[in-house]
Amino acid sequence: MTTHEPTRRNLLLTAGMAAAAGAIPGAARAADSGGTLIWGMPAETDILDPHATGGWDTYQITYQIFEGLVKEDLTKADVPTPPLVPGLATSWTISPDGTVYTFKLRPGVKFHDGTPFDAAAVKFNFERFWDESSPNFYQKAKSFCIAYTRWIRAFDVIDPMTVRVTLTSPNYQWLRQGLQSYGQPLMISPAAVKQYGNAGIALHPIGTGPFRFIQRDHGVKTVIERNPDYWGRKAKLDRVIFRPLQDPATRVNALQDGEIQMITTPPWDEIPRLVKQGFVLSTNKNVPYINFLYLNMKFKPMQDVRVRRAINMAIDREGIARDIYRGTGRAEYGMLSPGTDAYDPAFRSYKYDPDAAKKLLAEAGYPNGFKMVYQLPQYGTGEVVETWIQRNLKAIGVDAEMRKYEWVTYMGLWAKGMSADVGMNEIGWGMSTPAWINIVVSCSSWSPNGENSGWYCNKQVDELLDAALKEPDAVKMKALYQKANRLIMDDAAYVPYVDDMQPVLLAKTVKGFVNPPEDWFDLSTVWIG
Amino acid sequence: MFGVSVVVFLLMQLAPGDVATALLGPQATVAAKEALRHALGLDRPLPVQYGVWLTHAVRGDFGVSIATQEPVMDLVLPRFLNTLVLTFSSLLLAILIGYPVGIFAALRSQTVFDRGAMAVTLLLGSTPPYWLGLLLVLLFALRLHWLPVSGMYDIAGNGGLGDLLRHLILPAITTALGPAAIITRMVRASVRDALSRPHVRVARAKGLPRRRLLRRHVLRNALPPVITITGLQLGYLVGGALLTEVVFDWPGLGSLLYTSITARDLPVVQATTLLIGLCFVLANIVVDLINVLLDPRLQEG
Numbered sequence: 009m010t011t012h013e014p015t016r017r018n019l020l021l022t023a024g025m026a027a028a029a030g031a032i033p034g035a036a037r038a039a040d041s042g043g044t045l046i047w048g049m050p051a052e053t054d055i056l057d058p059h060a061t062g063g064w065d066t067y068q069i070t071y072q073i074f075e076g077l078v079k080e081d082l083t084k085a086d087v088p089t090p091p092l093v094p095g096l097a098t099s100w101t102i103s104p105d106g107t108v109y110t111f112k113l114r115p116g117v118k119f120h121d122g123t124p125f126d127a128a129a130v131k132f133n134f135e136r137f138w139d140e141s142s143p144n145f146y147q148k149a150k151s152f153c154i155a156y157t158r159w160i161r162a163f164d165v166i167d168p169m170t171v172r173v174t175l176t177s178p179n180y181q182w183l184r185q186g187l188q189s190y191g192q193p194l195m196i197s198p199a200a201v202k203q204y205g206n207a208g209i210a211l212h213p214i215g216t217g218p219f220r221f222i223q224r225d226h227g228v229k230t231v232i233e234r235n236p237d238y239w240g241r242k243a244k245l246d247r248v249i250f251r252p253l254q255d256p257a258t259r260v261n262a263l264q265d266g267e268i269q270m271i272t273t274p275p276w277d278e279i280p281r282l283v284k285q286g287f288v289l290s291t292n293k294n295v296p297y298i299n300f301l302y303l304n305m306k307f308k309p310m311q312d313v314r315v316r317r318a319i320n321m322a323i324d325r326e327g328i329a330r331d332i333y334r335g336t337g338r339a340e341y342g343m344l345s346p347g348t349d350a351y352d353p354a355f356r357s358y359k360y361d362p363d364a365a366k367k368l369l370a371e372a373g374y375p376n377g378f379k380m381v382y383q384l385p386q387y388g389t390g391e392v393v394e395t396w397i398q399r400n401l402k403a404i405g406v407d408a409e410m411r412k413y414e415w416v417t418y419m420g421l422w423a424k425g426m427s428a429d430v431g432m433n434e435i436g437w438g439m440s441t442p443a444w445i446n447i448v449v450s451c452s453s454w455s456p457n458g459e460n461s462g463w464y465c466n467k468q469v470d471e472l473l474d475a476a477l478k479e480p481d482a483v484k485m486k487a488l489y490q491k492a493n494r495l496i497m498d499d500a501a502y503v504p505y506v507d508d509m510q511p512v513l514l515a516k517t518v519k520g521f522v523n524p525p526e527d528w529f530d531l532s533t534v535w536i537g
Numbered sequence: 538m539f540g541v542s543v544v545v546f547l548l549m550q551l552a553p554g555d556v557a558t559a560l561l562g563p564q565a566t567v568a569a570k571e572a573l574r575h576a577l578g579l580d581r582p583l584p585v586q587y588g589v590w591l592t593h594a595v596r597g598d599f600g601v602s603i604a605t606q607e608p609v610m611d612l613v614l615p616r617f618l619n620t621l622v623l624t625f626s627s628l629l630l631a632i633l634i635g636y637p638v639g640i641f642a643a644l645r646s647q648t649v650f651d652r653g654a655m656a657v658t659l660l661l662g663s664t665p666p667y668w669l670g671l672l673l674v675l676l677f678a679l680r681l682h683w684l685p686v687s688g689m690y691d692i693a694g695n696g697g698l699g700d701l702l703r704h705l706i707l708p709a710i711t712t713a714l715g716p717a718a719i720i721t722r723m724v725r726a727s728v729r730d731a732l733s734r735p736h737v738r739v740a741r742a743k744g745l746p747r748r749r750l751l752r753r754h755v756l757r758n759a760l761p762p763v764i765t766i767t768g769l770q771l772g773y774l775v776g777g778a779l780l781t782e783v784v785f786d787w788p789g790l791g792s793l794l795y796t797s798i799t800a801r802d803l804p805v806v807q808a809t810t811l812l813i814g815l816c817f818v819l820a821n822i823v824v825d826l827i828n829v830l831l832d833p834r835l836q837e838g
Contacts, residue, residue: 044693052796054604147576151569158566210606226605226612227796228788229692249692254796255783257671261686265678268692416801420555456567 041244043536045518048259048268052227052252055210059137059149059196064189068528069250072232073120074194074215077111077130078183080440082530083522088294089348089440090526092183096125096195096216106178106480107161113169117239119197120220127165132198134163134173136206137191144198146206152191156182178478180485184441189527218243218532227252243532244520263287269515269536276334279511286516291336291509294525296347296438298340299393301503302462304426304433307380310462314372316500319432320358321365322404323397325505332392336511340504342493343445345438347525349482350489357497365404377405380431384410385418394434397505408432425455425463433461436508440526442489446473449496464501541814542594545807546587555801590807599808604800609808613793617812619689620789623712623781624774626705630713631720632767639724639763640756646729654721662718670711670784677707687786708785712778716770723766724759731759761828768824772817 053066058074061067071082079095094100097111117125135142137149138157150157159182162174175182186193200214213221218240219232230250234243251268253259256275260282262268274282283289303310303319310316325339342355369377384394391412398408408431413421422433438444447458450473451465469492476488496502512523520533557570557579574580578589593600599609642651678686689704690696731737737754745754779791786792790809797805 046692054800055606147572151573154566154569207601207606225788226607227616227793228688251688251692253687253786254792255786258674258687258784258786261671261674261679265682265686267686267688414799416799456570 040519040537041535042246043517044247044249045245045270045531045534045536046249046251046268047270047272048251048253048262050252050256050259050273051254053230053250056213056221056224056230057149057196057206057209058192058194058213058215059133059146060152060191060206060209062152062190064527067189067192069230069232070192070194070213070215071217071528072219072248072531073213073217073221074192074196075217076186076192076194077113078187080184080187080524080526082524082526082528083533085292085522085524087525088346088351090524096130102180102480106180106478107175109173109175109182110166111171111173113171114239115169117216118237119195119199119216120214120235121197121200123197123199125195125216127168127171129195129198130171131163131165132201133193133195134160136196136201137193139163144201148206149191153193155188155190156186156193159185178480179443180480181441181443181477184439185443188439188441188444219248222247241532244535245531248531263513263515266515269518270521271513272510274511274513276332276336279334279336279513282513288514288516288518290512290514290521290523292523292525293338293353293507293509294346294351295508295510295523295527296345296440296444296525297436297508297510297527298343298345298438298504299337299434299436299506299508300340300343301397301432301434301505302426302464303501303503304428304430304461305463305465305501306426306428307431308428309372309374309378309380310431310501312372313500314368315374317358318365318368318372318404319401319406320497320500320503321361321368322400322406323503323505324360324400326360328393328396328506332396333506333508336509337506338509340507341497343449343496343502343504344442344489344493345444346507347438347440348442348444350442350476350486352486352490352493355490355493358500362400362403369404369406374405377407379407379409381429382408382410383418383421383426383430383433384412385415386412393506422461423455423459425461432503435459435461438507438527442485443473443477445489445492445496446477449473449502462501464496464499466495466499469495469499542591542807542811543587545810545814546590547583590804594808594811600804602797602802602805604797604802604805609804612805613790613808613812616788616790616793616809619787620778620782620791622701622705623708623778623787623789624771626709627712627716627774627778628767628771630709631717631770634713634717635720636724636763639721640728642721642725643728643732651725655725658718658721661714662722664714665780666711666715667780667784669714670707670781673707673711674784687784689788708781708787711784712774712781716774719770720763720767724763727759727762728755731755734758757831760831764827764831765824768820768827772820 049065051065053069054063055061056070058070075095077095077097079093080090081093082090084091096114096117098114100109100111102109113127119125132144135144136146137153138160139145159175159179160173161176164172166172195216196209197214200212201209204212211224218235218238220235222231222233224230231247233247234245253262259271260274260278263271279289303316305311329337329339341357344351382398384391394410398410401408422435426433447453448460449464449469450458450460451467451470452458453460454463472488472492476485479485479488510523514521517536519535519537522530522533557573578586597610602609602612605612638654642654645651674686677684684707685704690700694700732755740750740754778789779795781787782789782792790813794806794809797809
């Protein structure tokens with residue numbers, strides 16, 4: 009999880025493609041397939057061991073190489089949330105009390121090193137990231153996978169093609185929780201772990217996915233190629249090259265020059281110009297990502313709900329979406345991120361009304377407003393949205409002094425929870441499971457056990473969230489989350505303002521790309537044509 | 538060098554932000570973070586950590602990168618070589634421009650050439666390399682399509698010297714211009730100073746041919762401060778080419794230092810900074826040696 013940093017080539021491109029095509033000896037290029045996709049990423053990824061890493065940048069790569077028992081189908085764009093589909097398990101059943109999951113494994117699947125996938129392999133993986141009593145246990149993996157493994161009570165092999173996991177209590181979001189971008193329970197080849205050691209998987213990431221790993225030149229490129237023995241629908245691309253280009257200007261230049269064919273997190277003001285030049289803008293309105301402020305319940309003025317509501321009314325969300333995000337983000341009024349089963353795009357809370365906000369502030373005893381500290385991470389491209397928010401607040405008399413911190417420093421402060429002299433901070437986040445909201449608003453998520461950085465606590469909300477986890481019926485589950493959402497916004501301890509539609513800029517030759525309601529992509533549908 | 542190592546070690550420890558939180562992300566439990574810190578050896582007392590690190594470092598073992606789990610030396614050495622390629626090319630360019638222009642300007646003092654050269658060097662010396670680099674990319678890569686935008690080799694290609702040289706041109710020019718400006722001014726000042734010395738006037742009066750005058754009496758005396766400055770430029774370039782490396786995505790030591798600081802990758806930061814410090818020290822030693830060779834007065838006995 010990170011926040012996004014707000015964000016003629018034909019000769020070279022044809023030459024590059026001709027070279028790539030020529031590299032396949034004797035093969036005539038079938039229509040609708042082939043090519044090398046070069047993706048200019050905003051950051052270098054860390055290690056390619058899915059159990060022991062936490063960055064969604066990294067997951068962009070490991071998603072292509074590794075699979076879990078269950079997958080999210082990222083080949084569909086026009087759905088509210090990615091459908092959960094069979095992966096390395098062909099089917100699964102959940103016991104009536106919601107605690108026992110029985111998975112039937114897919115037969116005939118091999119890891120990229122040729123070793124077979126079976127119940128023994130699944131057992132090995134579970135031992136690596138969960139079972140502390142096993143010799144295969146890897147402490148680092150457990151640290152990263154904790155959000156998934158804390159629910160597991162037992163793991164059993166039933167037969168060579170069936171495994172069973174027993175949870176400590178019912179949790180109908182558990183499968184989704186295993187598919188978010190922190191440590192993931194994806195299947196790694198046990199033979200590879202035995203041969204290269206736990207730390208060696210980072211350089212030998214061997215999974216079962218539609219692409220397999222070729223090479224990594226840290227800071228320069230990571231290369232994967234099509235897996236011709238993949239059990240499912242084969243990838244179309246021959247190769248994908250992930251190229252970290254941290255500087256946004258360099259990313260844009262490289263795209264224009266044809267050196268790369270795809271960039272993510274483009275600078276907002278470059279998008280219209282590049283679209284005019286013929287590049288394709290791809291977005292998805294259901295990407296699970298919202299930007300929001302935490303209001304600090306320990307800061308005296310914020311302890312009055314009228315002040316918090318006034319701040320919610322003072323922010324011109326539609327203006328931010330229109331003038332800054334320019335169509336790559338929508339105004340957000342609630343704390344459930346898009347991209348989940350529980351999201352309701354029609355949910356509304358506070359309208360933009362600075363006059364009413366000023367009245368409320370006066371009622372609460374602040375007719376002349378007040379001063380406060382606004383903590384935020386420093387963005388390389390300037391703090392455009394934050395300056396807008398500061399301006400909105402000034403208009404109702406609230407003087408927000410911005411204190412900017414370098415990213416890792418900020419993460420530490422945010423995770424620790426705000427001190428009483430700070431008024432508010434911010435983050436951009438979300439997941440395709442609505443259970444994400446627990447980490448942000450629950451009473452039990454106060455530091456150090458979660459990221460409830462503003463010390464909010466409402467027992468009624470927590471009861472609703474706990475009930476929602478245990479609710480197998482999708483309609484009832486959504487109703488519970490929405491009820492909680494309404495309570496949270498009535499308490500106004502958070503100020504959601506805009507979601508992010510994950511703009512991706514592609515060269516015209518990139519075909520078949522799908523921008524799903526998720527923070528990463530399935531590249532097996534893409535080809536260069 | 539010992540001083541450098543201590544400072545480097547302490548500075549990183551003092552930097553706010555915790556590696557475990559940075560690595561594990563927001564949903565980690567306290568126990569998980571403690572376990573990771575223990576696994577990385579970060580919970581031991583500082584002097585112990587420093588001692589352990591030092592004993593390994595002197596044997597060339599800088600440990601394993603926290604971010605990538607590769608041995609640090611495997612990460613740092615190739616980057617170091619890449620930076621050397623860029624640094625030496627830039628320095629060469631800077632010398633090839635700076636020395637002749639500086640000498641010429643000194644000889645044609647107060648003429649249009651001299652004034653023009655000084656104005657240009659002032660401009661170039663004060664221009665931010667980041668901005669200049671982008672400008673060059675805009676012209677030569679995007680407009681004219683003569684040169685690539687970024688990187689050291691063609692990403693989808695197979696490398697080779699021609700590919701490298703093509704990619705080297707813009708970054709080398711960008712990095713060279715600042716030092717070239719400084720060297721030009723230094724050379725000019727030094728040569729002018731040498732020209733005005735009494736022994737030169739005497740030699741001129743004696744009718745010594747111009748070239749011999751230049752070589753024997755002027756340049757040999759003008760060189761020492763120039764060599765010193767050039768050597769310092771080299772040391773500066775090794776670490777200071779950071780901005781160029783970022784703009785051109787040149788995989789060198791500067792960009793590695795930047796990413797490892799932001800990732801709190803302590804072993805890599807320590808090794809990289811030490812290496813840069815070492816280069817500075819070595820550059821100074823070489824410069825001193827050259828000066829000794831040039832100036833008999835510095836040779837003892």
